[in-house]
Amino acid sequence: MNQIPNRQAICEVLMEQAAADKDIVVLCCDSRGSASMIPFTEAYPDQFVEVGIAEQNMVGIAAGLAKSGKKPFAMSPACFLTTRSYEQCKVDVAYSDTNVTLVGISGGVSYGALGMSHHSAQDIAAMSAIPNMRVYLPSDRHQTRRLVEALLKDTKPAYIRVGRNPVGDIYKENDCPFAMDQATVLKEGRDGAIIACGEMVLPALEGAKLLEEKGIHVTVLDMYCVKPLDREAVARAAGGARALLTVEEHSPFGGLGSMVSQVVASTCPRRVVNLSLPDAPVISGTSQEIFDYYGLNGAGIARRMEEVLEHN
Numbered sequence: 001m002n003q004i005p006n007r008q009a010i011c012e013v014l015m016e017q018a019a020a021d022k023d024i025v026v027l028c029c030d031s032r033g034s035a036s037m038i039p040f041t042e043a044y045p046d047q048f049v050e051v052g053i054a055e056q057n058m059v060g061i062a063a064g065l066a067k068s069g070k071k072p073f074a075m076s077p078a079c080f081l082t083t084r085s086y087e088q089c090k091v092d093v094a095y096s097d098t099n100v101t102l103v104g105i106s107g108g109v110s111y112g113a114l115g116m117s118h119h120s121a122q123d124i125a126a127m128s129a130i131p132n133m134r135v136y137l138p139s140d141r142h143q144t145r146r147l148v149e150a151l152l153k154d155t156k157p158a159y160i161r162v163g164r165n166p167v168g169d170i171y172k173e174n175d176c177p178f179a180m181d182q183a184t185v186l187k188e189g190r191d192g193a194i195i196a197c198g199e200m201v202l203p204a205l206e207g208a209k210l211l212e213e214k215g216i217h218v219t220v221l222d223m224y225c226v227k228p229l230d231r232e233a234v235a236r237a238a239g240g241a242r243a244l245l246t247v248e249e250h251s252p253f254g255g256l257g258s259m260v261s262q263v264v265a266s267t268c269p270r271r272v273v274n275l276s277l278p279d280a281p282v283i284s285g286t287s288q289e290i291f292d293y294y295g296l297n298g299a300g301i302a303r304r305m306e307e308v309l310e311h312n
Helices: 006-018 038-043 055-067 086-095 123-128 141-151 198-212 231-239 256-267 287-293 298-310
Strands: 024-028 048-050 071-077 101-105 134-136 158-161 184-187 192-196 218-222 225-227 243-247 271-275
Touching (some): 006 024, 006 038, 038 048, 055 071, 055 086, 123 225, 123 256, 141 158, 192 231, 198 243, 243 256, 271 298
Parallel strands (some): 024 048, 024 071, 101 158
Antiparallel strands (some): 184 218
């Protein structure tokens, strides 16, 4: 089982490239440990800025550094980064078109028992609503690595959400198909389609395998690029399916499910059902306990997809 969380994969890529690229700068809000960035701070102290518990300042400073030619990665818990500093993300980063990569660590329900104050179940909707802001939820460490490598080569604003815990590998280190802003087809089937993002991709794939044991064959899309959404991939999946199920560690409003529904309604009308966190404070527990409770696991996803197909 993989023991490397996606946040550590980000650190590894930045460390590999920071020696040759002195413009790479990491900023944290008293969160270097949570962000797995301690090795970076020790190796490149001159390329690290500790702002303290001040997310608004961190985002503003990152935007200023970007305007000075730097490549800042501003990292803080997703629950605070996308709420406390929302105006700075909107104005300083997106509206000003600065080369800032915002990294929301411990996203979704990663903080488990700490409850609603520390959960980020609204960040996909909030950040996607900002013009000029891209939103990414990589599904495993290998895809995270490819994404960060790609973002280091462009100059546009972006928000990445990663969880706190390691997730099982979906891809192999030397076999990770990646194209910027294009979904990856993990499995193809004629009965239905499951579209997932972030940590929900692996259980979506597990759910598809459980369905296959029952003779139900579904397509599985890894939609790591929530914005810009790969509309063509969604339309293709809808065209070859009786119904679609979206799966996300997010509120039922404004996230992946809403975006997929808009595309499907306008291109190839099919029934779309969204499996997500509830519109309520979630239960306390570990991430996996929360996922299990709300059916955001392989068995729950398979069961919901089967129900959708039975009534379609």
